[in-house]
Structure formats: structure tokens, C-alpha cells
Amino acid sequence: MTRTVRVTADGVPLATDVHLPPPGPAEGPYPAVVIRTPYGRRAHRGEARAWAARGFAAIVQDVRGRYGSGGRWRPYAHEAADGAATLRWIRERAWSDGRIVAAGSSYAAYCALVTVIGDPNTPGGAEAPPDAVVAAVPALGTAETARDPSGVERLLGRAGWWAAHGDRADSDPDALDRRLGHDPDLLRHLPVAELPVRLGRTLPSWPGIWGSARADLVVRRAPGARTPLLAIGGTHDPFAADTIALWRAWGGPARLVLGPWGHRLTRDPGPGARPEHRVDLGALTVAWARAVCAGRPPEGRTGAVAVAGTPYWYPATAVTDTPARRIPLTGGPLDGTLLYGADFRADPEHPVRSDDLRADPGRADRALFVTAPLTHDLHLLGNASAELRGTADTPAADWFVRIVAVDPSGRAEPVAVGSARTARPPGTRSTVTVPLGPLARVIPRGTRLRTEIAGHHFPAHARNPHTGQDPVTATRLLPSRRALRADGCALLLPVARPRPDGTRPDLSEEISA
Structure with missing residues (x-):
């Protein structure tokens, strides 16, 4: 029941695999799920067959210029128009009942989303959008994937x-x-x-x-959407904040599933992932899609988020509703101490590395704060940030904050990292807020929290040259001297209360009802 066809979009043939349900009591027509991917349609055959086995026609297409499709591959350029052409083609087939779920992960999630909202670079929404959209770890656009929210x-x-x-x-x-x-x-x-x-x-x-600054165009267009959305993400995924922002801004019914996973979701469990977090995302997605296609779309904006280090799932609204608590980096309830670096040198020739978690007191390239061992488990659920009070002696500066958990044996594990970019007259003392993204984890008692403040985080991020030139085209690098007021620096942490009852929600009911 699988065949390959060519769907024409603006004269360009797009290689498309059609997987129909096996013969049985239900002879069709069927609702359809469409996945448009740059990673090769054949890699999705198992997923497509699973959809077909559950009564959906599964359509998997190579995007323009990739694998079997014609045309030129220009990332993010043609997906809205080609997606709309594919939806029209599906609805014209005898095996289609007209109901379509657009689905995808990473870049393919962008393809699914723009079939709903249209091209974010032009006014107006999509013509005849799908009936539902599944967006897993969505990579929302060229600038959004290339830059932190700070730029x-x-x-x-x-x-x-x-x-x-x-x-x-x-x-x-x-x-x-x-x-x-x-x-x-x-x-x-x-x-x-x-x-x-x-x-x-x-x-x-x-x-x-x-070539352009981050504009979050998909999120800006999301309030106009009325199609039901299922957003799936991981708190260890680089695009976790984008997933939450999309779910929060969506104008139609929206569900969020956020687990302790990386970019490959359940195939990429992060620190603190438990057996209770081994979710069958395929079954969950099918149940949600069936509810939508049956005319029973889940209403409102709800979902569930897992807290790593516990077996529990919390209501997704806790990610946005938990207030941040200001905790000074020196003194305060965590008994923090500045070990070194109130004055440090951010030298792009010798940048702080993103792949090195060692703390060497002999370094002069960062400030390092450390807490006393925690006297009780610290539950974190929501958006975190850091507040810095300091100066740079260069007109341009990046500020990176990295939180590392050090257990009693000395093993270090990253908790959060964030960036901010400033352009101010040299020596200007100011307060810099550094977003650290969403957290959903428990830091066990006995753990020390180490907070590093630096001017670089390389090679994960490009080096700021400190000259005011564009870091992408710069060829000249200057060191930047930083001075921090230790008593003016703090973490803003979403400290949550543990679940009092020890209950765990039924995810299928949370997402599909």
C-alpha cells in the first residue's frame, strides 16, 4: 500500500511517498498525516507505516531540492508555498477524506507550521490550512536557529x-x-x-x-492560528524556549509535552530522566490526532512537563507561571561565595570553552561563584535568568552565564547556559539580564551550584571580537576587561514546591482530552 508519486509545486516535482492503511473493515477515504522533510523521506518509512496501521494515509515528501525532489534547495525559502500545494494535492485524492494533520520534527516542524500560518515573511495566513499540526523540537527559522534570543x-x-x-x-x-x-x-x-x-x-x-537579526517571525504569527497544535520538546534541546514560546503564543487550542530530553526527544534522555519519562510519543500523537479529526479538538492551552530527577509530570502552565526567586550569588539562602574573577579578562584569542566544565582557580578568564552544599533538594520549574552588575572596557561585549551542578564526588553536570550582548560606552556600569531558558529538574541536596560568568562560550558560540564589528565578518580581536560587583549579581530561579500528593497524571488524558 506504498507508492512514490511526484507532486508538482510551481512546476517543480516533489518526490512523495504515499502510505495507505492496509485493507480491512475501513476502506477509506482516510484522514492524512503529511511530513515534509529535508532529511530523506525514506528515513520516515517506519513512522509512516505506523500512521497507516492506525488508519491514516501517511504522506512523506522530500522538500524542494533534497533527495528525490527537483528544484534548488534553499532552506526556509519555499516551504509555505510547497506545503500549500501538497495539501491541495492530498485533498484532491480519492483516498483522502479532506482532513489533514501536518507533522514534523526540527526543520520538518517548521514545514508543518508554515502550512498553517503561511510564509512568516509575507502578510496573510495560509489558504486552506491543515486541520491539526504537530511540531516537535521546532527549528523556527534561519535567524532563530542561528542565534540565541540575545542575538x-x-x-x-x-x-x-x-x-x-x-x-x-x-x-x-x-x-x-x-x-x-x-x-x-x-x-x-x-x-x-x-x-x-x-x-x-x-x-x-x-x-x-x-544576514538578519533574530525576529521570531513564526511565534509572532502564531496568535492568528486557529488550528489545534501539539508542541513536543525537551528541556535539554537547544530550541526548548522556542517550543514553549510557540505553545504559549498559539491562537488555537494548544497542548505541550516537555520532557527531560534532547533534540531527539525520548531517544536522547538527559540527566535525571526516569522510567516514568519513557513516553510513547507516537501513541500519544495518534490519540491526539484522532481526537482532532473526530471533531473533538482538545480545548484551551494545557499539557504536561516532566521534572528530571523525580518521577513526576506537572501541568505545563507551571513552566510559565512559577515566579522566579532572586538569589544573590554571594551570601543569600544558598550561602554563595565568589571564588575568583571579580575582575577578569575576556580574551577571544583564548576563549572560555563550551566543552570544558573544569574549574581552574588559576584562570583569569571568568568569574566563578560557588554555593555551599545544598541542605535540601532544590526543585526548579520554569524560566531562569541571571542578573549581572558590571562593566566592560570595550564598546561591545557578550556575557555568558553557565550554571554547573557539582555532586559530592566532584562530578560536574551542566544545568543551564545563557547569553546577553551589550553595546555601551566603555566603562559604563549597568545591569545585564542573561536569560537561561526553561528548567525542569531537581538539584539534590549535597550538591554545590557553580556559576561561571565569562565573555565567551566557544565553539558553541562565535567569539565576540569586542571591536564593535560583526562577529561573522571580523578578523581583528581585542581582549575585554570586565569588572563585576559581586553583591549586585544574582540568579533568578523558578523554585517550585514538590508535588504534595505524589500522583502522576495520565498523559493520554492530559493531551487528548
Whole structure:
């Protein structure tokens, strides 16, 4: 019951696999689920067959310019129009009952979303949108994936993605790792804009990902949507904050499932994940889609979030409703101490590395605060941030805050990291707020919290040259001296109360009802 066809969008043939339910009592027509992907439609055959076995026609399509589809691959450029053409084609088939669920993960989630809201770069919504949309760990746009909310450039993740998938008809997932094996300093070379030269590949789209500031266009258009949404994310995923923002802004009924997972969700469990967090996301999604297609769309904005380190799931609204508690980095309820670095030197030639959690008192490249061992478990559920009071002697500066949990044996585990970018006259003392994203975990008693404040977080993020030049095109680097007022620095943590009753909600009921 599977065949490959060509769907034409603006004259371009798009390779499309159609998986129909096996013969049985229900002879059709069927509701359809459509997945548009740049990662190869054949990789989704197991998922498509699972949908078909549950009574859906499963449509999996290579996006324009990828694998079996014609045209030129330009990330994020054609997905709204090509998605709309695919929806029209589906509704014209004899096996379609007209009801369509658009689904996808990562880039494919963007494809699904813009079939609902239309092209975020142009006014107006989508024509005849799908009846429901599933967006898992959504990568919401070029600038949104390339930059933190602060505007700081995400270097390693974007270099890896573009080396693997950019400006080519297929994928080479290990491309960047192979090049780093030959040239370990690959990402240190300047300017960042010339990375394709060092990769030995033609990547004409590479400069364009840095050409505009983050605008969160999909989230801005979300309030106009009326289609039911199921948003699925992980608190260890780089796009966790985007997933929550999408769910929160969505104009129609919206459900959120947020677990202690990375970008591959349940296949990528993070620290503190428990057996109770091994959710069958496929069954959950099918139950939700059936409810929507049956004309019983779940109303309101609800869902569930797992708290790592516990077996519990909390109402999703706790992620946005838990107030942040201001905790000074020195003294305060956690008995914090500044170990060193009230004055430190942020030198882009010798940046603080994102892949090194060691704390070396001999370093002069960061400030380091540490708490006494926690006297009780610390439950964190919601959005965290840091508040810094200090100066930089350069007109441009990035500020990174990284929280690390150190257990009694000395093992270090990252808890949160965030960035802020400032452009102020040198020596201006000011307060800088650094978003740290959503947290949903328990820090066990006996743990020390170590907070690092630095000017770089490389290679995860590009180095700020401190000259005021664009970090993507800069070739000259300057050190930046920072001075912190320790008594003016604090963490704003969403400290939550433990569940008093020890009960766990039925996720199927939470999401589908």
C-alpha cells in the first residue's frame, strides 16, 4: 500500500511517498498525516507505516531540492508555498477524506507550521490550512536557529548543520567532524563567513543565515492560528524556549509535552530522566490526532512537563507561571561565595570553552561563584535568568552565564547556559539580564551550584571580537576587561514546591482530552 508519486509545486516535482492503511473493515477515504522533510523521506518509512496501521494515509515528501525532489534547495525559502500545494494535492485524492494533520520534527516542524500560518515573511495566513499540526523540537527559522534570543551567534550547531545539509541534494552527517579531525582549529579561523572555504565545500547559503537579526517571525504569527497544535520538546534541546514560546503564543487550542530530553526527544534522555519519562510519543500523537479529526479538538492551552530527577509530570502552565526567586550569588539562602574573577579578562584569542566544565582557580578568564552544599533538594520549574552588575572596557561585549551542578564526588553536570550582548560606552556600569531558558529538574541536596560568568562560550558560540564589528565578518580581536560587583549579581530561579500528593497524571488524558 506504498507508492512514490511526484507532486508538482510551481512546476517543480516533489518526490512523495504515499502510505495507505492496509485493507480491512475501513476502506477509506482516510484522514492524512503529511511530513515534509529535508532529511530523506525514506528515513520516515517506519513512522509512516505506523500512521497507516492506525488508519491514516501517511504522506512523506522530500522538500524542494533534497533527495528525490527537483528544484534548488534553499532552506526556509519555499516551504509555505510547497506545503500549500501538497495539501491541495492530498485533498484532491480519492483516498483522502479532506482532513489533514501536518507533522514534523526540527526543520520538518517548521514545514508543518508554515502550512498553517503561511510564509512568516509575507502578510496573510495560509489558504486552506491543515486541520491539526504537530511540531516537535521546532527549528523556527534561519535567524532563530542561528542565534540565541540575545542575538549571539550559535557557531558549532550551525556549522555542523550546514556542513551536513546545506546546499546539497543529500546529507553527510559526519562532514564537520571529519574536517575537525584534519583541522582541529577549523572553527577558530577568521572570518566566520569564510567557513565554507576551510570546509572545502561550496556553501552559497552560508552567509545568508547571518544576514538578519533574530525576529521570531513564526511565534509572532502564531496568535492568528486557529488550528489545534501539539508542541513536543525537551528541556535539554537547544530550541526548548522556542517550543514553549510557540505553545504559549498559539491562537488555537494548544497542548505541550516537555520532557527531560534532547533534540531527539525520548531517544536522547538527559540527566535525571526516569522510567516514568519513557513516553510513547507516537501513541500519544495518534490519540491526539484522532481526537482532532473526530471533531473533538482538545480545548484551551494545557499539557504536561516532566521534572528530571523525580518521577513526576506537572501541568505545563507551571513552566510559565512559577515566579522566579532572586538569589544573590554571594551570601543569600544558598550561602554563595565568589571564588575568583571579580575582575577578569575576556580574551577571544583564548576563549572560555563550551566543552570544558573544569574549574581552574588559576584562570583569569571568568568569574566563578560557588554555593555551599545544598541542605535540601532544590526543585526548579520554569524560566531562569541571571542578573549581572558590571562593566566592560570595550564598546561591545557578550556575557555568558553557565550554571554547573557539582555532586559530592566532584562530578560536574551542566544545568543551564545563557547569553546577553551589550553595546555601551566603555566603562559604563549597568545591569545585564542573561536569560537561561526553561528548567525542569531537581538539584539534590549535597550538591554545590557553580556559576561561571565569562565573555565567551566557544565553539558553541562565535567569539565576540569586542571591536564593535560583526562577529561573522571580523578578523581583528581585542581582549575585554570586565569588572563585576559581586553583591549586585544574582540568579533568578523558578523554585517550585514538590508535588504534595505524589500522583502522576495520565498523559493520554492530559493531551487528548
